Amino acid sequence: MENVLLYLLVFTLKVAAIITLALGGTTFMIWVERKGAARIQNRSGPLYVGPWGLFQPIADGIKLFLKEDIFPTCADKVLFFIAPLICFAPSLMTFAVIPVGPHVQIADINIGIIYILAISSLGIFGIVMGGWSSNNKYSLLGGLRSAAQMISYEITLGLSVVGVVVFAGSLSLNDIVMAQAGSWFLGIPKWFVIPQILGFALFLVSMFAETNRLPFDLPEAEHELVGGYFTEYSSIQWGLFMMGEYVAMISISCVMVTLFLGGWLPLPWIGPLVEGLLPAGFVLYVMPVVWFLSKVAFFMFLFVWVRWTIPRLRYDQLMALGWKVLIPLALLNVIIAGVLKTFQIV
Amino acid sequence: MGLPEIFFYYFAIMAVVTAGFAVTRPNPVYSVLFLVACFFHVAGLFVLLGAEFLAALQILVQAGALMVLYLFVVFLFNLSEAKTARIVHRQAGFAGIVSLILVALMVIFSVQGVFRGPFRELVRPQTTDNVSYVAGALFTDFLLPFELASLVLLVVLFGAIVLGKREEGE
Numbered sequence: 001m002e003n004v005l006l007y008l009l010v011f012t013l014k015v016a017a018i019i020t021l022a023l024g025g026t027t028f029m030i031w032v033e034r035k036g037a038a039r040i041q042n043r044s045g046p047l048y049v050g051p052w053g054l055f056q057p058i059a060d061g062i063k064l065f066l067k068e069d070i071f072p073t074c075a076d077k078v079l080f081f082i083a084p085l086i087c088f089a090p091s092l093m094t095f096a097v098i099p100v101g102p103h104v105q106i107a108d109i110n111i112g113i114i115y116i117l118a119i120s121s122l123g124i125f126g127i128v129m130g131g132w133s134s135n136n137k138y139s140l141l142g143g144l145r146s147a148a149q150m151i152s153y154e155i156t157l158g159l160s161v162v163g164v165v166v167f168a169g170s171l172s173l174n175d176i177v178m179a180q181a182g183s184w185f186l187g188i189p190k191w192f193v194i195p196q197i198l199g200f201a202l203f204l205v206s207m208f209a210e211t212n213r214l215p216f217d218l219p220e221a222e223h224e225l226v227g228g229y230f231t232e233y234s235s236i237q238w239g240l241f242m243m244g245e246y247v248a249m250i251s252i253s254c255v256m257v258t259l260f261l262g263g264w265l266p267l268p269w270i271g272p273l274v275e276g277l278l279p280a281g282f283v284l285y286v287m288p289v290v291w292f293l294s295k296v297a298f299f300m301f302l303f304v305w306v307r308w309t310i311p312r313l314r315y316d317q318l319m320a321l322g323w324k325v326l327i328p329l330a331l332l333n334v335i336i337a338g339v340l341k342t343f344q345i346v
Numbered sequence: 347m348g349l350p351e352i353f354f355y356y357f358a359i360m361a362v363v364t365a366g367f368a369v370t371r372p373n374p375v376y377s378v379l380f381l382v383a384c385f386f387h388v389a390g391l392f393v394l395l396g397a398e399f400l401a402a403l404q405i406l407v408q409a410g411a412l413m414v415l416y417l418f419v420v421f422l423f424n425l426s427e428a429k430t431a432r433i434v435h436r437q438a439g440f441a442g443i444v445s446l447i448l449v450a451l452m453v454i455f456s457v458q459g460v461f462r463g464p465f466r467e468l469v470r471p472q473t474t475d476n477v478s479y480v481a482g483a484l485f486t487d488f489l490l491p492f493e494l495a496s497l498v499l500l501v502v503l504f505g506a507i508v509l510g511k512r513e514e515g516e
Contacts, residue, residue, distance in 0.1 A: 079375070110475055114402040121410025125382070128417055132375060140421065147418045151411060171477055 014106050018095050026246040029300055030057040036304035067235035072134060075232065079133035084233065084240035087126025090119045091248035098254045099174050101264045101288035112173035113165065116255055117158055120210065123248060124150045127212075130241070131229035142228030145218045145315065152322040153209035153216075159330035160202040163337035164192050164259045177263035191262040195340055198333045200260045202326055207256060209322070211248045214307040218315055253299035254292075261295050264288035354394055361387035374420045378413055385409045399476040 031046065031054060038045025046053025071077055097112040099105040109115060124147060131143020165171060168179040182190045193200045209216040225231070230241045257263060266275070266287070275283040313321070339345075361384050368380040385408045392401035484492050 076375075079379075109398065111399050111402050111477065114399070114406060118402045118406035118410060121406055121414075124410075124414055125379075125417075128414065128421075129379075132417075132421055144418065144421060147414050151414055154411070 025250050027057045029246050033304050037308045040308040064236045064239040070234045072232050074135045076133040079129045083126050083130035084237045088240045088244040090123040091244050093119045094251040100292050108174050110172045113171050127229050134232035136232050138225045139229050139231045142225050153206040156206040156326040156330045160199040162334050163196045163199040166337040166341050173258050180262040183268040189268050193260040202330050207252050215310045215313050249303050253296045257295040264292040266291045357387045357390040378416050382409050382413050
């Protein structure tokens with residue numbers, strides 16, 4: 001009995017830790033985004049709430065909670081209410097299988113990567129339902145665009161993962177990380193980004209499309225669609241849509257790092273150098289998380305960097321890029337991975 | 347009754363209930379969403395049987411990809427027309443007979459004890475993992491049906507392109 005209780009306690013703590021990491025990261029990311037935007041576009045950004053405006057996202061959150069929920073008169077009330085929840089929940093659920101460190105993972109299931117693809121394909125329901133239930137033409141157009149866009153880029157995303165699965169020979173995220181241990185020569189790490197550079201590039205592009213971020217934020221293109229699918233939303237329901245986007249960014253960056261950049265493994269030459277100076281327990285339990293988070297932080301910065309420097313694509317350009325360029329390249333990448341693996345070239 | 351049985355009854359009953367709602371809702375958007383809920387409960391049944399790969403594919407392909415396409419189509423309907431459409435129409439008689447035959451067959455099989463046995467007996471052999479078992483079955487014993495299915499999908503794809511293609515000057 002005590003064992004069951006202990007197990008439950010450890011499990012709950014793990015879940016709490018990882019959710020805190022995700023939501024805390026979200027709050028921090030909103031600040032980073034606004035500061036980054038300010039720096040890149042020569043503006044001010046948050047300054048007054050807390051040191052360097054650090055508490056601004058918290059103040060915004062409180063404001064959103066206290067505002068009135070407004071339901072449009074002709075909206076479908078039930079769907080309008082649950083749409084933001086459906087949008088938010090799947091992006092949080094992907095964290096369940098991501099190995100943040102060798103001992104920090106909520107569940108190691110043997111089909112981890114398929115679980116992630118399956119769960120992240122559900123967030124789109126929230127967007128589509130929100131767009132339709134608002135009973136507003138701009139919302140509906142935003143919802144339709146997002147449905148078309150996310151289905152198109154999901155294919156590329158799925159196919160670019162195939163290469164990694166071929167190399168690792170497993171669908172479990174833990175096995176994929178462990179398959180990237182070691183180095184080739186000159187201290188170049190055995191990360192899958194090197195044999196799978198094309199897959200990496202494809203994943204990177206479709207990752208922006210899947211999270212509805214610029215240059216692919218057509219579902220919420222404010223010049224054409226007011227606010228897109230969340231035009232009619234206000235207060236914390238709008239907040240859930242926005243937080244869902246940030247949580248999705250963090251989770252897909254974590255997947256990216258796990259698949260292509262060796263997860264929680266350090267660089268082969270920096271790792272021993274730094275870890276030699278630290279106590280053993282620290283190296284075993286804390287350092288992997290530090291390596292993992294620093295790689296994730298790079299991609300989070302990339303999201304901000306790209307958003308404020310690259311303009312939005314036109315809708316037909318987006319579809320042409322997805323179907324005529326990325327999907328053929330993704331198929332080519334599967335063939336490359338197969339050839340490299342079969343003839344043992346790398 | 348152990349925990350797996352409780353979950354089994356939950357998933358089974360909810361799958362049937364949501365499927366029922368999916369065919370009886372007048373609003374097609376709700377029909378599609380109830381169908382998604384139904385797929386989820388079926389995926390739950392797959393997990394109970396130890397086929398988590400199938401469960402994930404069920405959600406990825408059926409719920410995640412196909413149903414979004416359905417929603418896409420449903421949105422383009424004229425909903426005010428769809429709401430007043432009759433649920434019972436000409437096909438009802440034929441569909442009723444087919445469903446009755448299916449139910450009768452299931453009752454007969456249940457009485458004969460075809461479905462009887464300990465709860466987790468339908469599972470794959472424990473020696474291989476889920477994915478390699480499915481792959482092995484697909485690429486050896488069921489290679490021909492597998493290839494035929496992909497051919498059928500290809501033909502459908504061509505059909506869609508032909509229908510959607512615009513003639514010169516149109």
